[in-house]
Amino acid sequence: MLAELGTALQRARRHGFSEREVQDARVALIAQAEEAVQREATRPAREVLYQINEAVTRREPLMAAAQSLALLRRLLPGITAPEVSQAFAAAFDPSRALFIAELPAGDAVPTEAELMALGRAAVDVTPDKLAEAARATALLATLPGGGTVVESRTHPGSGVTSMWLDNGVRVHHRFMDQRTHEASITITLAGGPIQETPADRGVTEAALRAWERPATSALSSTEIRDLMTAAKARTRSGLTGDAATLTVSGDPAELERGLQLAYLLLTDPVIEPAALEQWKDAEAHRIAARKSQPMQALVTASAQAIYPKDETRPKALSAEQVRAITLDAAQAWLRRLIVTAPIEVAVVGDVDRQAATRLVTRYLGALPARPRISDKTLADLRAITRPTGPIRVEEAIDARTPQAAVFAGFFGADLKDTRDLRLLNVAARVLSTRMMKTIREDKQLVYVIGASSEPAVVYPGFGLFAAVAPTDPGKASALAAAVEDMYAAFATDGPTDDELAVAKKQTANLLDEILKTPDLWSRQLATLDYRGSSLDDLLGARAEYERFTAEEVRDAFARYDRPEARVRVVITPRPNPVSER
Incomplete structure (x- = not known):
């Protein structure tokens, strides 16, 4: 990588x-600025605060989006290629170069002198000029024929329209103008890591390099990047334990351009060799680094503790698994996924139903036929035998910092157990407040701590209610014990009336806020049928939380916090950690 940068x-x-x-x-700069002008009036508050903070930090005047656009339009036409070249050459003079490497600790880490020598060698080159090749002019030579809607129903309470296309693709649409000139299309493909075996673990993540650096059999990643230079729409990929997602987002007027790229990535994706090799190198560094970072080691050790020894799918990748992945295997895996995986689509934002239907029927309706998605999809791959606790793991690592990490909790609710999940959410809110007061302020065992309830989504029975926090090595056992004592007291007495009232108010405020946001609706609708979720249940969440009693919260907590369901994992540094050079 250093040699490539130097060249x-x-x-x-x-x-x-x-x-x-x-x-x-x-x-590209003008397109970004124009997009910022369109969205400025309805930007989320956090984006505005970030902009203000950046301007203050840089000691620059705070400018409205329209002012920034006007400035770019005035200055950019007068900036020439020779000026840019001259400024770059002066700014990046190798004689004044500073070389910084962030690497996992170990014997292979170069000394400062060795790093300097490598850096100087990397820039001591005289590469030839690259010839400018003729550019591609379009993503698609011809538009796909499309499909048709065979079923459609609108949910009266939410305004969500759900459709089935004739090829088995499920589509949900909800118009929202909370953020004007912004919409997204999230495409969920059921499958991925849940279908992997010990022999090909990690192949899905490797396969998605074709989406992260888009390329096809006809267009290289460079050509696609050039074609999308001024586009006000973009694609991004995502991966969970049982789904791969491809999201198109941006200006509703340019969603079609982004969806054309998505169509290519769902019909003719190609993994470029360099993309795969760079991912493998990066993964190798991440795997090595997490062994010396207590909080990351805690995640790895927790998964090793709660899942059977021979079950690799929910666990972190190993270096051996990454090295074993080949380009051909990843390409074949991706081909099978895009051809056979059931698909669910969420179209949310400032795009009306007619426009959304036209887009999804033309591009996603043209995909090969596949089974309809449901909460029964891949059900035969979800059963994993849960170990009987209490599970206790203590592990010492060669940590880079004198820090310990603690996980104290128990197996929690499944996603489909909505009522139990919500009762545990209330318990988590109350306990988080207690932990900050007792464990942080009174006992001074941590700087920050809180409880969380994460439902089992991919593998039933593996939901987790837990508190996770870093601490001083000498306080790790005391922290775990303090959390477990607090759980025991809560299972006996539950929340007080005042604690319950505060938790309900916090939850109501949160629901009132997030139900107005496109992000929440995109997440919910993207897997609505896949998770077996209900729009009525979503809309009724606030009322259900309000009806909960202290006894119901206590009883639900006690049902899950049983000795055979408890998990404690403690990571501590070895007395003599690996020295860093």
Whole structure:
């Protein structure tokens, strides 16, 4: 990687940037600024606060989006390719280079002198100028024929319209203009890691390099990047234990352009060799690094503790598994996934039903036929035998910092057990407040701590109610014991009336806020049928929380916090950790 950076740097310094490259930059900057103007009036508060903080930190004047656009339109036309090339060459003079490497601790880490030598060698090159090739002019030579809607129903309470396309694709649409000029299309493919075996663990994540760096058999990633330079729509991928997601988001007027790219990635994706190799290198570094970082080691050790020894799917990747993945295997896996996986789609935002239906029927309706998605999809792969507790693990690692990490909890509710899950959510809120007062302030065992209830989504029976926190090594056992004592007291006495009232108010405020956001609806609708969820249940959540009693919260907590369901994992540093060079 260092050699590649050095070559790219010196090529730009020696040969400069072409007018076409600079024009691409002008167009991209203007497009981003125009998009910011469209969205400014309905931006989330956190984005506004971030902008203010950045302006103050940089000691720059705070500018409205329209002012920034006007400034770019005035300045960019006068900036020439030679000026950009000259400024870059001066700013990145190798004689003034600073080389910084962040690497896992170990014997292979170079010394400062060795790093300097590697850096100087990387920039001591004289690469030739790259010839500018003719550019592709379109993502698709011809538009797909599309499909048709065979069933459609609108839910009266939410305004969500749910459709089945004739190829088995499920689509949900909800118009929302809370954020104007913004919409998203989330495409969920059922499958992925849940279908892997010990022999091919990690192949799905490797396969999605074709979505992270989009390429097809006809268009390289560079050509696709060039075609999407000025686009006000973008794609991104995601992966969970039983689903791969491809999301198109941006200006509703340009969603079709993004959906054309998504169509290519769902019909003709290609994993470029360099993308796979870079992912494997990055994974190898992450795997090595987590062994010396207590909180990451805690995640790994917790999964090892709660899942059977021979069950690899829910556990973190190993270096051996990453090395075993081949390009051909990943490409074949992705091909099978896009052709056979049941699909559920959420279209949410400032796009009306007619426009949304036109887009999804043309592009997603043209995909090969597949089974309809439901909460029974992949059911035969979900059963895992849960170990009987109490489970206790204590592990010492060669930590980079003198820090311990603690996980104290028990197996919790499944996603489908909505009532229990919500009762445990209330318990988590109450306990989080108690923990901050007793464990943080009074006992001073941690800086910050809280309880959380995570439902079992992929594998039933493996929901978790837990408190997880870093602490001083000498306080790790005391922290775990303090949390467990607090659980025992709660299982006996439950929340007080005042604690319950506060938790209900907090939950009501949260629900009132998030039910207005497109992000919440995109997440819910993207797997509505896959998870067997109910729109009525979602809309009725606030009322159900309000009806809960202290006794119901206590009893639900006590049903789950049983000795055979308890888990404690403690990670501590060895007395003599690996030294860093």
